[in-house]
Amino acid sequence: MKRILVVLAAVVTLVLLGMWIRRIIHETIASPVAGQEYVVALGDSVAAGAGLQAGSNRKEPGCDGAATAFPFVLGRQLGKPVEQFACSGATIGNAGSSGDNTVFAQYTSAQPYLAGSNVVVYAGANDIGWLQALTACAQTNCATDATRSMLATKLVPMQRNLTTLLQSIQQAHPRRLVVNTYYNLLAPGDTCFARNGITADDTQFINDEEAMLNAAITASAAQAHATVVTIDFSGHLLCDATSWIQGVSGLAPLHPTAGGQQQIAAKDAQVFAASLAR
Numbered sequence: 001m002k003r004i005l006v007v008l009a010a011v012v013t014l015v016l017l018g019m020w021i022r023r024i025i026h027e028t029i030a031s032p033v034a035g036q037e038y039v040v041a042l043g044d045s046v047a048a049g050a051g052l053q054a055g056s057n058r059k060e061p062g063c064d065g066a067a068t069a070f071p072f073v074l075g076r077q078l079g080k081p082v083e084q085f086a087c088s089g090a091t092i093g094n095a096g097s098s099g100d101n102t103v104f105a106q107y108t109s110a111q112p113y114l115a116g117s118n119v120v121v122y123a124g125a126n127d128i129g130w131l132q133a134l135t136a137c138a139q140t141n142c143a144t145d146a147t148r149s150m151l152a153t154k155l156v157p158m159q160r161n162l163t164t165l166l167q168s169i170q171q172a173h174p175r176r177l178v179v180n181t182y183y184n185l186l187a188p189g190d191t192c193f194a195r196n197g198i199t200a201d202d203t204q205f206i207n208d209e210e211a212m213l214n215a216a217i218t219a220s221a222a223q224a225h226a227t228v229v230t231i232d233f234s235g236h237l238l239c240d241a242t243s244w245i246q247g248v249s250g251l252a253p254l255h256p257t258a259g260g261q262q263q264i265a266a267k268d269a270q271v272f273a274a275s276l277a278r
Contacts (some may be wrong), residue, residue: 041071043122047086051252073265114172143205166224
């Protein structure tokens, strides 16, 4: 059986046992200001800034909020105040979700800030159990028909729920709604994790499933008339010398480093700045 690094398994355990059941309680620096244009962030641990320097306007413990997360970098680039609702472990959930850690619950809390604001959503991976699937690749052969079928089955409700969420956000009339895809982890042929049990077949499986996840996100955005921003870390993947992804010994393995967060913000800023210039 393949060996798995303990730290990666620990992260999965935190998501499953702790962060999943946390309630969304958003505490802002100030109440909404009429006519103020915000950067509003909804999503999971990527948008929250897991594993990075702490400090944000979210005071709820367990969300892994970081001052260097891309929503705050984006806000500085656009010169707009930021309302951060993203939380580690968040799934998209269903319409009407309010108690558990879901992006729908984040949307409910964020409604006073949405009209006329710049809204960015980063979600979907937790709905299909993506981190758990990556862990399985280090434990055993994950490139199987059974695993592919299982993930494909989970993609269907994820895409449906994301479409409903984005359509609901659009009804609040944001200035622009952006949906980010997930960044790639490994390039074809990467072998830096072979000693941890990640074979060439596993790498191909990971890349194939990332493509399917991002295709579902893109399809949902198209249905909701939202703008898709493709996040590409090429040249800075896990096996590259200057990676933008936290390694397996990082505080939040496989999440963006500060450099990766800056890249996400830069891609989003291009889209939002074009909207602001109109």
